[in-house]
Amino acid sequence: xxxxxxxxxxxxxxxxxxxxxxxxxxxxxxxxxxxxxxxxxxxxxxxxxxxxxxxxxxxxxxxxxxxxxxxxxxxxxxxxxxxxxxxxxxxxxxxxxxxxxxxxxxxxxxxxxxxxxxxxxxxxxxxxxxxxxxxxxxxxxxxxxxxxxxxxxxxxxxxxxxxxxxxxxxxxxxxxxxxxxxxxxxxxxxxxxxxxxxxxxxxxxxxxxxxxxxxxxxxxxxxxxxxxxxxxxxxxxxxxxxxxxxxxxxxxxxxxxxxxxxxxxxxxxxxxxxxxxxxxxxxxxxxxxxxxxxxxxxxxxxxxxxxxxxxxxxxxxxxxxxxxxxxxxxxxxxxxxxxxxxxxxxxxxxxxxxxxxxxxxxxxxxxxxxxxx
Numbered sequence: 001x002x003x004x005x006x007x008x009x010x011x012x013x014x015x016x017x018x019x020x021x022x023x024x025x026x027x028x029x030x031x032x033x034x035x036x037x038x039x040x041x042x043x044x045x046x047x048x049x050x051x052x053x054x055x056x057x058x059x060x061x062x063x064x065x066x067x068x069x070x071x072x073x074x075x076x077x078x079x080x081x082x083x084x085x086x087x088x089x090x091x092x093x094x095x096x097x098x099x100x101x102x103x104x105x106x107x108x109x110x111x112x113x114x115x116x117x118x119x120x121x122x123x124x125x126x127x128x129x130x131x132x133x134x135x136x137x138x139x140x141x142x143x144x145x146x147x148x149x150x151x152x153x154x155x156x157x158x159x160x161x162x163x164x165x166x167x168x169x170x171x172x173x174x175x176x177x178x179x180x181x182x183x184x185x186x187x188x189x190x191x192x193x194x195x196x197x198x199x200x201x202x203x204x205x206x207x208x209x210x211x212x213x214x215x216x217x218x219x220x221x222x223x224x225x226x227x228x229x230x231x232x233x234x235x236x237x238x239x240x241x242x243x244x245x246x247x248x249x250x251x252x253x254x255x256x257x258x259x260x261x262x263x264x265x266x267x268x269x270x271x272x273x274x275x276x277x278x279x280x281x282x283x284x285x286x287x288x289x290x291x292x293x294x295x296x297x298x299x300x301x302x303x304x305x306x307x308x309x310x311x312x313x314x315x316x317x318x319x320x321x322x323x324x325x326x327x328x329x330x331x332x333x334x335x336x337x338x339x340x341x342x343x344x345x346x347x348x349x350x351x352x353x354x355x356x357x358x359x360x361x362x363x364x365x366x367x368x369x370x371x372x373x
Contacts (some may be wrong), residue, residue, distance in 0.1 A: 003137050005345055006030040007123060010138035010280065011104050016093045017069030018136060021099045021338035024351045028342075032370060035109035038097055039090025041142040045163040048188045050083040051075075051216040052180060053326055064239040066328040070096055076291035083220065086238060088239055113284050134341055136311045139280025149273045152245035155223045155253060159185055167193060172196070174255060174265040175272055176242050177205050182272020183221055190228040197256065197263065215323070233260045239264075247271055279316050287300035288312075301340045311337060 006022060006188035009016045012033035018061045022030050055067045055076035062258035064191040065074040067089070073096055079088040081215055096213070097104055105127060112124040119127040120133040145160035147153060159181040162335065175186045178200025185196045205225065217225070228234045241258040248254060277294045290296040297305040302317055304310040305372035313333060315325040324330040337353055 002032070002119075002126075002270070004031055004130065004132040005133040006134045006341055007121075007130065007132035008032045008136045008138055009110050009123075010034065010140060011093070011097070011106070012041055012138065012140045013039075013047040013067075013069050013089075013093065014140065014330060015136075015138035016097055016102065017327075018138065018313050018329050018337060019068040019097065019102045019104075020100045020275050020332050021352060022333050023102060025338070025342050025347050026343065027350065028347060030103065031130075031355075032102060032104040033105050033108045033110055033123070035229060036103060037090075037106050038104060039086075039093040041140050042086035042093075043245070044142065044160070045086030046159070046162045046188070047166075047249060049087070049184065050085055050220075051081070051089065052220045053328060054082050054220065055079070055084060056082065063294065066326075068102070069093070069327065069331055073099070110283075113287065115307070116350070119255070133184075134309050134344070136313055136337070137281055138285065138313045138315050139283065141279025141316060144279045144282065145271075146274050146276050147271075149271070150243050150245070152247070152271075153271060155247050156269045156271045158273070160275070164272075168192070168194065170267045172265070173267050173270060173371055174199060175270045176240075176255070177272030177274070178202065178238075179272065179274070180217065180221060181274065182270075183217060183225055185270050185272050187224045187228045187232060188231050190231055193233075195233045196228075196235070198234060198236045199242060199263070199264070200236060200238055201241050203238060214345050221267050227300070279310060281316050284310075302337055313337065315367075334361075 005028055008019055012034050015032055018299055019032055023027055051067055053066045055065050057065060057074040057077045059074055064071055065076055067075045075084050075089060075092045076082060078095055079090045084240045105218055108125050108127045110123055111127050114122045116122050116131055121135045122129060142160055151317050168189060168268050172195045173189055174197045175182050186196045190194050196200050205222050226334045243254060244256040245255045251264055253269060255263045255269055278296050281288060281296055287307040287310055288304055291297055294314060296316060298312060299305055302313065304313050314330055317324040317330055317333060339352055
């Protein structure tokens with residue numbers, strides 16, 4: 001059985017980004033485990049989906065690309081576009097992994113995690129068992145869609161199950177959900193000439209919406225939404241709290257809202273209703289503690305409050321009022337966690353000082369609470 005100081009589960013932006021820092025620590029024995037390929041979740045995006053945060057090569061002026069996972073690289077420079085596709089960004093992650101010579105085991109799905117008798121963890125994988133003193137969970141959320149938000153949702157197709165919007169060839173569709181995935185689905189279908197009814201509980205893009213893109217529609221999506229509305233093929237229905245979808249033998253489907261309104265549609269509705277709470281962290285649900293809102297409780301270094309030695313990185317990290325669900329947000333936690341792990345393992349972390357200067361200022365939770373960055 002192989003033993004490691006640190007095991008990172010997940011080779012997406014969070015796992016690769018943290019690993020670039022671990023790679024700089026001398027004598028650290030670590031590995032990354034990925035159930036598919038590097039950037040697997042990104043490779044499953046619909047063909048038309050793009051990053052809503054822009055990429056721009058501003059590194060020479062001390063401003064890292066918003067979508068970069070290490071300080072010296074730039075997805076804009078690597079991909080040659082401002083809004084990369086999922087496949088383009090996955091290739092960028094593979095490039096970063098190669099540049100840093102990261103020890104990644106692809107197609108190595110973690111089947112079970114158990115506590116070791118002498119501390120640490122035992123991981124059962126498709127490639128055998130291994131042990132580690134510290135475990136970092138970085139499995140993201142895209143591969144964990146919320147497929148049952150209401151009765152009858154099984155008749156619908158979730159955004160995360162779509163490979164290409166061009167496969168939707170009927171003239172009309174109904175989309176449920178008014179945030180990024182629902183609006184993006186509607187926009188892409190309108191661009192393909194379809195007529196769309198978008199059912200949203202509320203507007204996530206009006207002037208009174210929070211300026212935090214974690215809570216409101218991004219400027220990139222807002223601009224595209226305006227273009228879709230101007231075509232005349234997009235109907236937006238607000239106040240639509242969908243509670244059920246019923247399949248009808250003759251007429252297709254009926255969508256029911258809490259206020260009694262109903263809408264008929266011939267094609268299965270499309271779900272843009274998001275992902276399960278905690279995303280991939282739910283794979284090891286018993287090792288986390290959740291608050292009254294269902295969010296995973298973490299201490300100041302993003303360690304599980306229930307299981308010492310287990311850490312969370314990525315879009316599920318929350319520290320009220322901060323929501324770290326974008327790369328440019330959760331990457332701020334990398335240097336803090338890498339430095340902390342080095343200290344616990346009694347490894348000199350001086351090599352991380354340059355990274356701390358780039359990422360570290362906003363990795364400090366007290367700073368975030370004070371300046372609302």
